[in-house]
Amino acid sequence: MLIPHTELAxxxxxxxxxxxxxRDGTDDGQFTTLDERKMHLLASLEREDVFxxxxxxxxxxxxxxxxxxTAEALADFATFKEQKKSEAATELAYQAQCEQDFIALHSRYTSEGVFPLSLGRTVQSHAVNVLQQNGSISLADLQELLRRHSMGDYGVIGWGDKLANLKAISFKGMIYSRYAVAGHDICVETIDGHRRTMARLPSD
Incomplete structure (x- = not known):
């Protein structure tokens, strides 16, 4: 199976x-440095001269x-690309609809005084505590994340997940946020029926 280069990390x-x-033999005299040869290979992938x-x-x-x-493999590759293109368009439309629904529901909740949401007892994981102790992030940083979380600003997650967070408020389901702070990703989760909120790293 041929794999589009855009599918690789x-x-x-x-x-x-x-x-x-x-590798030996890849220098044809035109592309003398490693970076130049890599760019040449990438261009070949983009032109589909190489797969x-x-x-x-x-x-x-x-x-x-x-x-x-083989011709069969090339045909399968073309079909796969079309499927991925269709999936991307569907996902884009879904996220756009979720964004609209999120804005409408967030506006309604704001007018109803839902925010700031009660976060219950706030705690942090050991890894986040280590970052705070070594000065990588500050207490003020964490407090700001909790404030944003309580106000329905859920950071860098997708619109579908943001909308799911708002919908979870009514039945006290889990609410999840993710933020970039000083080069670190910090997750904030309100759990246990909104009785507890934890700041943690994605790997925790």
């Missing part, structure tokens, strides 16, 4: 390009030239 794609660009496939024997992605790809 950036670091995985970069490592794959680095592996191939650093990414998965080597099951070595359990890793690899590159294959177009002339080594």
């Amino acid at each position: 950036p670091e995985t794609l970069d490592q794959l390009l680095s592996d191939y660009a650093s 990414i496939t998965y080597n099951h024997k070595y359990q890793q992605p690899c590159l294959v030239a177009k002339h080594d790809v």
Whole structure:
């Protein structure tokens, strides 16, 4: 199966390009540096002169030239790309609708005095406490995140999740936020029937 290069994580794609660009015989005299050879390979992927496939024997992605790809594999690749394009359009429309619904519901809750939401007992994970103790984040930073969370500002999560948070208020379901603070991602969760709110790292 051929894999669009956009489906790989950036670091995985970069490592794959680095592996191939650093092999003997990849310097044809035109692209003399590693970065230039990587850019050349990336351009070949974008033009679909080269494709990414998965080597099951070595359990890793690899590159294959177009002339080594079967017509059936190329047809499957084209179909897969169209499916991904359709899925992306559907997701975009869904998020746009969720954004509209979120704005409307948030406005209603604001007028009804729902915010600030009671967060119950606020706690933080050991990892967040370590960040605070070593000065990476401050108590004021955490207090600001809790304030935003209580006001329905849920940070960098998607509109679908933001809307789900607002809907959860009525039955005291879990409310989840995520924020970027001083180079760290901090999650805030209101749980236990809104009796407790925790600040934690995504890995906690």
